[in-house]
């Protein structure tokens with residue numbers, strides 16, 4: 616190997632080691648439970664509550680976003696749900712690198728579907744996609760909540 620080749624190889628080894636030693640620059644503040652309570656659940660409620668039908672003795676009331684402010688508010692909430700899926704994939708929240716990641720990705724994907732429905736101002740589609748978001752929550756909960764609660768009590 617020529618001198619430059621050895622220097623290059625040495626450089627790559629140094630770069631490789633440097634990256635491995637560096638701690639990630641982010642600081643997760645909320646654990647999974649608090650992230651659910653303070654960020655994900657309130658935002659998902661805004662999305663779910665934005666399109667619904669209330670039946671009373673007086674008749675049916677259709678709730679839909681109408682004004683630009685209302686559409687922006689539900690867009691912002693859908694964005695919080697969507698990006699929170701990425702927060703769930705970060706250490707130390709990620710429980711494993713397989714099923715957990717898929718469950719969190721499903722939250723990102725259904726959140727994106729909601730954002731697209733909102734951009735189209737399509738309340739009916741938003742209602743349907745709200746169901747998909749809900750499924751993404753319960754899919755992960757049914758797999759992981761018992762496991763985590765058991766790990767804490769054992």
Ligand code: HEC
Pocket residue numbers: 647648651652655656659696703715718719722748749751752753755756759760763
């Ligand atoms: C990738 C997995 C995952 C996804 C997706 C997920 N959750 Fe969770 N969630 C958890 C886990 C794990 C816990 C239990 C945390 C604990 O008790 O330590 C939890 C707990 C909760 C709790 C209870 C918090 C408490 O006070 O004990 C709520 C509410 C909640 N999630 C709402 C949601 C909603 C709404 C969604 C979907 C928009 C969602 N979650 C999606 C994993 C997930």
